[in-house]
Amino acid sequence: MKKINxxxxxxxxxxxAVAEVLRKNKAVIAExxxxxxxxxxxxxxxxxxxxxxxxxxxxxxxxxxxxxxxVETMGGVNPAKKYVLAALKAGKHVVTSNKELxxxxxxxxxxxxxxxxxxxxxxxxxxxxIPILDTLRDNLAANKISEVYGIVNGTTNYILSRMTAxxxxxxxxxxxxxxxxxxxxxxxxxxxxxxxxxxxxxxxxVAYGARVRWESVYREGLEKxxxxxxxxxxxIGYAIKLLAVAKLSGGALDVRVHPALVAKTHPLSNxxxxxNAIYVKGFPVGELMFxxxxxxxxxxxxxxxxxxxxxxxxxxxATRGLKPFPLLPIAQTAGRYYIRLQAPxxxxxxxxxxxxxxxxxxxxxxxxxxxxxxxLATIVILVHGVKxxxxxxxxxxxxxxxxVRAVGNVIRIx
Amino acid sequence: MKKINxxxxxxxxxxxAVAEVLRKNKAVIAExxxxxxxxxxxxxxxxxxxxxxxxxxxxxxxxxxxxxxxVETMGGVNPAKKYVLAALKAGKHVVTSNKELxxxxxxxxxxxxxxxxxxxxxxxxxxxxIPILDTLRDNLAANKISEVYGIVNGTTNYILSRMTAxxxxxxxxxxxxxxxxxxxxxxxxxxxxxxxxxxxxxxxxVAYGARVRWESVYREGLEKxxxxxxxxxxxIGYAIKLLAVAKLSGGALDVRVHPALVAKTHPLSNxxxxxNAIYVKGFPVGELMFxxxxxxxxxxxxxxxxxxxxxxxxxxxATRGLKPFPLLPIAQTAGRYYIRLQAPxxxxxxxxxxxxxxxxxxxxxxxxxxxxxxxLATIVILVHGVKxxxxxxxxxxxxxxxxVRAVGNVIRIx
Numbered sequence: 165m166k167k168i169n170x171x172x173x174x175x176x177x178x179x180x181a182v183a184e185v186l187r188k189n190k191a192v193i194a195e196x197x198x199x200x201x202x203x204x205x206x207x208x209x210x211x212x213x214x215x216x217x218x219x220x221x222x223x224x225x226x227x228x229x230x231x232x233x234x235v236e237t238m239g240g241v242n243p244a245k246k247y248v249l250a251a252l253k254a255g256k257h258v259v260t261s262n263k264e265l266x267x268x269x270x271x272x273x274x275x276x277x278x279x280x281x282x283x284x285x286x287x288x289x290x291x292x293x294i295p296i297l298d299t300l301r302d303n304l305a306a307n308k309i310s311e312v313y314g315i316v317n318g319t320t321n322y323i324l325s326r327m328t329a330x331x332x333x334x335x336x337x338x339x340x341x342x343x344x345x346x347x348x349x350x351x352x353x354x355x356x357x358x359x360x361x362x363x364x365x366x367x368x369x370v371a372y373g374a375r376v377r378w379e380s381v382y383r384e385g386l387e388k389x390x391x392x393x394x395x396x397x398x399x400i401g402y403a404i405k406l407l408a409v410a411k412l413s414g415g416a417l418d419v420r421v422h423p424a425l426v427a428k429t430h431p432l433s434n435x436x437x438x439x440n441a442i443y444v445k446g447f448p449v450g451e452l453m454f455x456x457x458x459x460x461x462x463x464x465x466x467x468x469x470x471x472x473x474x475x476x477x478x479x480x481x482a483t484r485g486l487k488p489f490p491l492l493p494i495a496q497t498a499g500r501y502y503i504r505l506q507a508p509x510x511x512x513x514x515x516x517x518x519x520x521x522x523x524x525x526x527x528x529x530x531x532x533x534x535x536x537x538x539x540l541a542t543i544v545i546l547v548h549g550v551k552x553x554x555x556x557x558x559x560x561x562x563x564x565x566x567x568v569r570a571v572g573n574v575i576r577i578x
Numbered sequence: 579m580k581k582i583n584x585x586x587x588x589x590x591x592x593x594x595a596v597a598e599v600l601r602k603n604k605a606v607i608a609e610x611x612x613x614x615x616x617x618x619x620x621x622x623x624x625x626x627x628x629x630x631x632x633x634x635x636x637x638x639x640x641x642x643x644x645x646x647x648x649v650e651t652m653g654g655v656n657p658a659k660k661y662v663l664a665a666l667k668a669g670k671h672v673v674t675s676n677k678e679l680x681x682x683x684x685x686x687x688x689x690x691x692x693x694x695x696x697x698x699x700x701x702x703x704x705x706x707x708i709p710i711l712d713t714l715r716d717n718l719a720a721n722k723i724s725e726v727y728g729i730v731n732g733t734t735n736y737i738l739s740r741m742t743a744x745x746x747x748x749x750x751x752x753x754x755x756x757x758x759x760x761x762x763x764x765x766x767x768x769x770x771x772x773x774x775x776x777x778x779x780x781x782x783x784v785a786y787g788a789r790v791r792w793e794s795v796y797r798e799g800l801e802k803x804x805x806x807x808x809x810x811x812x813x814i815g816y817a818i819k820l821l822a823v824a825k826l827s828g829g830a831l832d833v834r835v836h837p838a839l840v841a842k843t844h845p846l847s848n849x850x851x852x853x854n855a856i857y858v859k860g861f862p863v864g865e866l867m868f869x870x871x872x873x874x875x876x877x878x879x880x881x882x883x884x885x886x887x888x889x890x891x892x893x894x895x896a897t898r899g900l901k902p903f904p905l906l907p908i909a910q911t912a913g914r915y916y917i918r919l920q921a922p923x924x925x926x927x928x929x930x931x932x933x934x935x936x937x938x939x940x941x942x943x944x945x946x947x948x949x950x951x952x953x954l955a956t957i958v959i960l961v962h963g964v965k966x967x968x969x970x971x972x973x974x975x976x977x978x979x980x981x982v983r984a985v986g987n988v989i990r991i992x
Contacts, residue, residue, distance in 0.1 A: 306883030
C-alpha cells in the first residue's frame with residue numbers, strides 16, 4: 165500500500181489528538197483511504213515528551229520532500245500564517261483548524277493554494293467534529309443555499325443552557341463555567357462573539373463563495389442576556405441562543421452574530437450544553453441541521469484527518485474563488501424582535517408606547533405585563549417583522565417617554 | 579465548459595424533480611462542478627407531457643454513447659435491477675434513490691460497478707435530502723463508527739408525533755395521515771417497518787462495509803404502540819420513535835428496526851413530523867446528528883444530483899468492498915426495557931412480579947402503578963440493562979402468574 169507522510173505544526177490539544185487518532189485508527193483509515201498515512205514528524209517550540217520525532221522549527225517539516233501534507237494546529241494568526249503560506253508555496257497540501265487565521269486571511273491563503281496547485285482545507289475551523297464545510301461544499305453542491313444559522317460557540321451555548329436550566333444570571337454561570345474549564349479565564353473571545361464571528365465569516369465564504377471581511381461581521385455578545393429574558397422567552401415558547409447568521413438577502417449577504425430567540429419548535433432550540441449545530445436552508449433540499457461536538461481534541465482531529473484524506477483523494481481548492489458580495493448593514497436587516505421595558509405600573513403607559521410603535525409603523529404582535537417590583541412593571545413586547553432601522557427609531561422615541569424608565573433589552577427573533 | 583450528459587429512467591416525483599432542479603440550478607451546479615450537466619433524455623413507459631425528449635425504452639438511454647450517467651428513479655426491484663445492471667455494464671455511472679433495490683441487491687450491483695470501473699451511488703435511498711451516506715463514507719473517513727440510530731421513515735414519525743401531540747390512538751391518526759397524503763392507502767411498508775429495515779441495511783453497509791442480508795434485519799412496526807404508552811413514556815421523560823439501529827456489538831453487527839423510548843435529552847427525541855434524522859457515534863468524533871427532510875421530490879433530487887456530481891468528480895465505488903459480519907440475533911441483544919402490564923388492583927401483585935424478575939436476574943429500575951379502570955390497574959415497569967433472552971424468559975413466567983391479566987406492551991429503550 166502506498167504511504168503518504170504528513171507533519172504537524174503545533175502539538176497542543178488538537179495536534180496531539182491528530183497523532184493519537186492516526187495511530188489508533190490506522191487500519192480503518194488505510195482501508196477507507198486506500199493509502200497509509202504516516203506521521204513523519206511534529207513541530208512545537210515547547211520541549212514536549214512525545215514518541216514522534218520532534219523539531220522546534222516548522223521549516224524542517226515544510227522543506228521535507230517526504231512530507232505531502234502539513235497540518236497546522238498552532239492557532240493564532242502569527243506566526244501560523246507565515247508557515248501556512250510557506251507550506252503552500254513548498255507544494256504541500258495544508259490542513260488547519262485555525263478559525264482566526266482562516267477568517268482573517270482566507271482569500272490570500274486560497275490564492276496561494278491555487279497558485280501551487282495544492283489544497284487548503286479547514287473543516288475543523290467551524291463546528292469541531294461536525295463535517296459542515298465539506299457538506300456545504302460537496303454534499304449539497306446541487307443546492308442554492310439561502311440561509312445558514314449556527315450555534316458555533318460551545319462556551320456561550322453551555323452558559324445559556326445553564327442559565328436556562330438553573331434560572332441563574334450570566335455572571336454567576338460564567339464563573340461556574342470558568343471553574344469547570346468550560347470558559348476561559350479571559351472569556352471575551354467567546355462571550356463577546358468574536359469566536360462566533362470568525363465562524364460566521366467562514367460559513368459565508370464556503371456556503372456562498374463570498375469574500376467576507378471578518379471585521380465587517382455585525383457582532384453582539386451574550387453579556388446583556390439576563391435570567392429574566394430567558395424566563396420570559398421560555399414562557400412564550402422560545403429559547404435564547406447565540407447565533408452565527410449567514411443568509412442571502414436579495415443580492416446582498418447578511419452576516420452577523422448575536423443572541424436570538426429561537427422558537428422551541430425549531431431544531432436549533434434543542435441544542436444544549438457545549439454542543440454545536442448548524443441549520444442550513446437551500447433549494448431543492450429544504451431544511452437541514454447538523455449537530456455535534458463543536459470543539460475538543462478528538463472531534464477536531466476527526467475533521468483534520470478527514471481533510472487530509474480529502475486532499476489526497478481529490479486535490480482542489482477548499483472553496484470556489486471567493487467573490488465580493490455587498491454586505492447588508494444591520495440597520496437594513498429585517499426581522500421580529502423581543503423588547504423588555506420597565507415602566508411605572510400606572511394607566512397610560514401602554515397607550516404611550518403603543519402610539520409610538522404605530523407612528524413608526526412597527527406592528528405589535530404580543531404584549532405581556534410582568535410582575536411589578538417597587539412600582540416598576542416589566543413589559544415584554546414582541547413585534548412583527550420590521551426593518552431594524554424602523555425599530556431603532558421607535559425605541560429611541562420610546563426611551564424619551566417620561567413614563568418609560570428603561571429599555572431593558574432588545575433581542576432579535578429567529 | 580465541458581458538458582456531461584445524463585439520462586433519467588422513471589419520470590415520476592423524483593425523476594421529474596431532478597430534471598427541474600437541473601434546469602433551475604444550472605448556473606450554481608456548473609460553477610461548483612466545473613462542468614455543465616445536460617439532461618439528454620428521459621424514459622418512462624407512461625406517455626408523459628414533458629419538454630424533454632421522452633423514450634419508453636430504458637435501453638435507448640443505456641446504449642446512448644453521449645450519456646455518461648444514468649439516473650434510475652423508477653423504484654421497485656423489477657425491472658429496475660435489470661436496467662441498473664445494464665447501465666453499469668455499458669460503462670455508465672448509475673445514481674439511484676431506490677432503497678429496496680439497494681437493500682436487496684447491493685453486493686451484486688457494487689460488483690458490477692467495480693468490474694466496469696464506474697460509480698454506483700444511492701444517497702437518496704436513505705434520509706431523502708440528508709447527505710448521510712456521503713458523510714459516513716467520506717466526511718467521517720477518519721472514524722471508527724460504532725452506533726448509527728436513525729429516524730428514517732417520515733410516515734411513522736409523523737404518526738407518532740401526532741399521537742404524542744393529540745393523545746390519539748394509532749388507528750385514528752393513521753386514517754388522518756392517509757387523508758392528508760402522509761401515509762399510503764396501503765401503509766404496511768411504512769408502519770410495519772419494511773421501509774425502515776431497507777434503510778437500516780443500507781446504513782450498515784455504508785457505515786461498516788457490512789454485507790447485510792436485508793431479510794435478516796429484525797423488524798417490529800408501530801402497530802402495538804398505544805396512546806397510553808406514549809403518555810406514560812412522556813411522564814418519565816421519554817418520546818417514542820421508530821428507530822433503525824445499526825451498531826457494532828463486539829465483532830457482531832446489531833441491525834434492527836423497532837419502536838423505542840428515546841430520552842427527551844437525546845437529540846433524536848426532538849425530531850418531529852415527517853422529518854428524518856440519523857444519529858452517529860464514532861471515535862474520535864463522538865456524537866453527531868444529521869436532520870432533514872426524509873422524502874419528497876426536491877430533497878431527493880438534491881441527493882441524486884449531488885451523486886451525479888460526486889461520480890463525475892472522483893469515480894469510485896459507493897462503499898468499500900462489503901464484508902460478511904455475524905449478525906447479533908435479537909435474543910442476544912441487551913438493553914433497557916419499558917413494560918406495561920395489567921393486573922388486578924390488590925395486594926401481592928407487585929410482590930409476585932418482582933420475585934420473578936429477581937429470579938430471572940432482571941433488575942427493576944422503576945415501577946409506577948397507574949390508574950385503575952374497573953378493578954384492573956396498569957403497572958409500568960422500567961428494567962435496567964439486561965439481555966433480551968433473560969427478559970423474554972421473565973415475561974413468559976410473569977404472563978403465567980394468575981394475578982397478571984395481560985402484558986400490554988414491551989418497548990426497548992434507546
